[in-house]
Amino acid sequence: MEELLKFAPRPTGAGDMFQLLRDGQPRTRADLAAITGQARSTIAARIDLLMSAGLIAPAGEASSTGGRPPVTFAFSPEARIVLAVDLGATHARLAVTDLASNVLAETDAALAIADGPDVVLSWVADTGEKLVATTGRSLDDLVSVGVGLPGPVEHSSGRPINPPIMPAWDDVDVPGILQKRFNASVLVDNDVNIMALGEHRTAWPAVTDMLFVKVATGIGSGIIADGELRRGAQGAAGDIGHVAVPSAADVPCRCGNVGCLEAVASGQAVAAALAAAGLDASNSADVVALVRAGDLAASQAVRQAGRDIGSVLAACVSLLNPSLIVIGGIVAEAGEHLIAGIREIVYQRSLPLATQHLRIVTSQARGQAGVLGASAMAVDHVLSPAAIDALIA
Amino acid sequence: MEELLKFAPRPTGAGDMFQLLRDGQPRTRADLAAITGQARSTIAARIDLLMSAGLIAPAGEASSTGGRPPVTFAFSPEARIVLAVDLGATHARLAVTDLASNVLAETDAALAIADGPDVVLSWVADTGEKLVATTGRSLDDLVSVGVGLPGPVEHSSGRPINPPIMPAWDDVDVPGILQKRFNASVLVDNDVNIMALGEHRTAWPAVTDMLFVKVATGIGSGIIADGELRRGAQGAAGDIGHVAVPSAADVPCRCGNVGCLEAVASGQAVAAALAAAGLDASNSADVVALVRAGDLAASQAVRQAGRDIGSVLAACVSLLNPSLIVIGGIVAEAGEHLIAGIREIVYQRSLPLATQHLRIVTSQARGQAGVLGASAMAVDHVLSPAAIDALIA
DNA sequence: CGGCTTTTGCTTGACGATCGCCAAAAGGTA
C-alpha cells in the first residue's frame, strides 16, 4: 500500500469545479487544473460552460511570472437573485440578495404570524415581488426562496411541526404555497437555525463547529457541526430554552414545566422581573433600553440572565466541543453584560481542553442574521454541484 | 422549473455502486441498473471489476418472475480483514473482523495504558499479528487497523491531545507507529466515540441521530448526528462527565472542579458511596455485583445515578434532538435500575416534541461495542468510494 | 414436453468527455 490516506482524484464535473470558485476568489485555468488534477483543456471547457450560464466571469489578469499573464475567473454572484424571508412572532423581514448573499433590497414590517399561513404567505409573496421589482431585476432571475419560521420545521418537507406559537401553521405545505407564486425552489427552516447559518456563512465561514444562541423573547440555538447545520431527528435540535437551570428552581415556564432556562433568562422573563421591581419593562426591547440608559438593576438582571444561560451553555460546550459560541437576539444588543455573564460561567464550568480554543462573541450579523441565513440556505440549494450540472446541461 | 428537488443523476463510479451493496443485500444487475440509472452493460462491467477484486460475489438466484432467474450479487465481507483495538485504562480487547465487522477472532487482556505508547503499542502489534494468524488468514489480507483510546484524540492525525489518564501518550503519532508493523491504514479515535460507532453500525444502522452514553469508571458519550459520528472542534465532543448537576453541589471531582456528574454518578462514585455506607465496593464491577446480588442500597444508588445522568441527558436531548439514546458501559449491566432512573428524569424534563419519538435503551453490543466500532471505523475508511476506485484501478 | 418469458453475456457502433500535443498569442526581458 503506497499511499494510505490519499486516493486517486475522483471525477469532478463542472458543478464540482464551480464549488472551488464559490469563495469569490479569482483563479486561473492553471490553478483549477492543478487543484482538480484535470487537463487544461477540460478546465477550459468547464469555464466556457459556466461563463455562458453567467455564473462566472473573467476577473482580470493575474500577475505575470515572466510570460503571458493568465486570465482569472471568479464567481459572479449577481447572475441570479434569491428572496430571503425571516418571519418572527410579530415581525417580518424580507431581503432580495444575490448569490453571495449580498443584500440588494431589504424591508421590514410588523406582521403577526398568528394570522395564519394564508394571510402571511400571500403578504410575503406580494411584498417579495415588489421588493424584487425595486432592485430592477426580473422575477425570472429569482431562482430560490429561503424562509425562516419561529417554530420547529421539518426541513426536508418544509412543514412546521406542532409549532407552539403558530398552531395554525401545523403541517402546512409552505413550499407548495410559495411555489405557486414564485417559479423557484422554496426552502424552509426554523428561524434560529437560519440565524446560525447566516452568522456562520457571513462572519465565520472557516469555523467548523459553532453554536449560535438567540436570546430574545425566548431562548434557542442553532448548531453547526462539521461545517453543516445540524437539525436533529425531527428538526428540533438546539432547543435549549427549556433546559433546567438550578436558579430557576420552581419558577413555572410557559411550556408547562418548571425550572426552565427561559423562565428566568429570556428577555421576557427579565422584563417581568424588572417590572415586578417597579421598573417600566414589558418586553425584551424595554430591557435593552433600560440597560442602555444605564439602569443598574437592569444591567445586573441581564448579567444574571447571562450566568443562567452560561450554565446551560457550559453543558453544551462539553457535549459539542465547539470552537465558537455566537450570542445573538435582541437581548445581546444590551452591551456586554449578557456575554460577560455567559463567559463567567462557561469558562468556570467547562474543561480546559474544551475552552482553551473557545471564543464567545456577539453576533456580527445582528438583526440581519435571519435573512442572511435564509439567503444562504436558498443559495446553497441552487448552487449545489448537482444543481449546477442540471442548470448548465 | 420542472423538478425542484430532483436533479439529473450524478456520475457514479464503481466505488459508488459498491456502496449500494455494502448493506449485504443481494441485488441483480437489473436492480443496480435501475437504481443508478446506468446502462446494463456499464453495470456488468462494474460487477466484473468488483468480482475480480473479490469484493463482491454471486449470491444465488432471485425468484423468477416467469423467465430466467436473475443472478444476484452481494458484498463479500470476507474479502479482506481488519484489526480492531479497544484500549481502556487497564484492559485491552483486540479483534480481527471481516469487512462486515463480523468477529473472526477476539482476545482480551489486562494491560495498563499508563505503561506508555512504546510498550502498549508493541504489545498490540504482537498480539494483533498472532490473532490474525489464528484466523488462518494472511497478514496481506489485513487492510486497516482501527484503534480506540481512553482519552481525547485528534482523529485526523490520530494523535491523543492532553489525555488526562495517559499523559505519556500526548501527541504521540499512533498511526505512524502501528504502520511500521502493519502494511495497512491506521485510524484512531476516542474509545467512547468508537463504542458509539459500533453500537450504531451493528444495532441501529437506520437511526440518523443518536447518543451513546458510557457509564463506567467515568461517564462519556458519543454523538451520531445526520448519520455520522461528530467529534467537535478538537475531538472532545461528548464529554458529559464534567457537566454540573444540582445533586452534586459541592462534591469535588477528580477534574479539580466541583459538582460534576462523574463525581456522583460514575461507577467509581457509586462504589465510593456504597463503601462509605459499609458495603464492600471499590469499583464499578463491585457495584454491578452487589446489584445483581439483590442489594437494595446498591440498586437505589444506581437508580439515583441514573437520575443524575438523566438530568444531564435531558439537556442533551433538547440540544441534539436524537431519536435514540443507548446506555452502555459496565454499570449499564446492572439490570434496569440505571436506565429506569435515566428515563424517569429525561421524559419528565424534556419537551414533548423531543421525547415523543425518543427511545432509551441499553447497549446491544455491550462489551463488544468498542472493537465493533474500531472495526467499523477501519472498514469505512477502506470501503469509501474513492478507496474502492483506487483499489480496483 | 414444447412454447413463452425473462435474464444474461456478449458485441457493435455511436457519442461524449477527457487528454496530450502543438501552434499562436501576449507579455516580459535582454
Next chain:
DNA sequence: TACCTTTTGGCGATCGTCAAGCAAAAGCCG
C-alpha cells in the same frame, strides 16, 4: 527589437459509457 516564458485555444486520439441487438440459458405455464 528579438528572444524567452507562459498562457491560450484548437486539434485529433483515446477512453468510458450508452443504447441496441441477438443468441443462449433457464425456469414457468399450459
